[in-house]
Amino acid sequence: MKNDPTFWLLARASGVTAYGLLTASVLAGLVLKARPFGRALKPASTTDIHRFLAVLGLGMLAVHGVTIALDRTLHMPLAGLFVPGASPYRPVAVAVGVVAAELMALIYVSFFLRSRIGVRNWRRLHWATYLLFFLATVHGVASGTDSSQPWAHDLYLAAVGAVAFATAWRAFGRRTSPATQRSI
Numbered sequence: 058m059k060n061d062p063t064f065w066l067l068a069r070a071s072g073v074t075a076y077g078l079l080t081a082s083v084l085a086g087l088v089l090k091a092r093p094f095g096r097a098l099k100p101a102s103t104t105d106i107h108r109f110l111a112v113l114g115l116g117m118l119a120v121h122g123v124t125i126a127l128d129r130t131l132h133m134p135l136a137g138l139f140v141p142g143a144s145p146y147r148p149v150a151v152a153v154g155v156v157a158a159e160l161m162a163l164i165y166v167s168f169f170l171r172s173r174i175g176v177r178n179w180r181r182l183h184w185a186t187y188l189l190f191f192l193a194t195v196h197g198v199a200s201g202t203d204s205s206q207p208w209a210h211d212l213y214l215a216a217v218g219a220v221a222f223a224t225a226w227r228a229f230g231r232r233t234s235p236a237t238q239r240s241i
Contacts, residue, residue: 064128069203071120073212076197078114079161080216083190085110086183087223111165118158147200154196160189190220 085107122138125131137144139159141152164186171179194213203209 061129064124065130068121068124068128068131069201071117071124072197072201073203073209075114075117075121076193076216077212078110078117079190079193080220082107082110082114083186083220084223086186087220087227108168111161111168115161115165118161122158150196150199153192154200157189157192157196160185160192164189187224 085103089103089107125133126135126138131146133144133146137146137151137155139155141155142148144151144155164182167174167179167182174182194217197209198204198213201209204213
């Protein structure tokens, strides 16, 4: 079974899925903060969705790492999944992915440490989500074997465009008064 592509296919699919879930989680966080739909979305529900997407993304990230380790065509050492630069396959691009994965785990764990680290520090740490998203994008583009495919190019372009638009909305969006929001 040396040429069995199952783990390689699962690694690719789980990597793309993890990136999609990361993008969705970032967008949910931006919607939570920017409230582009006024009061139509409840903050508690949006927070739950944001956290759920983040944990699903971490799950897919774990599947991505496990399937890469099990794949016999790539020969990824276990250290390559946890130590930046330890991968024999595209070491810089994979190192960027390792840092992104570790940052994603840290940010997710911060949900549960918010009361211990304080809201101010928690928010500062959450700003690193932009760095995480950037690193994940660079990792996918630079190490993904499907990155040259039109669908993958479109996926990365759409994800970056959506996050950029939502970020701009949050930063520069029209501020409405509560009375105006009720009439919308």
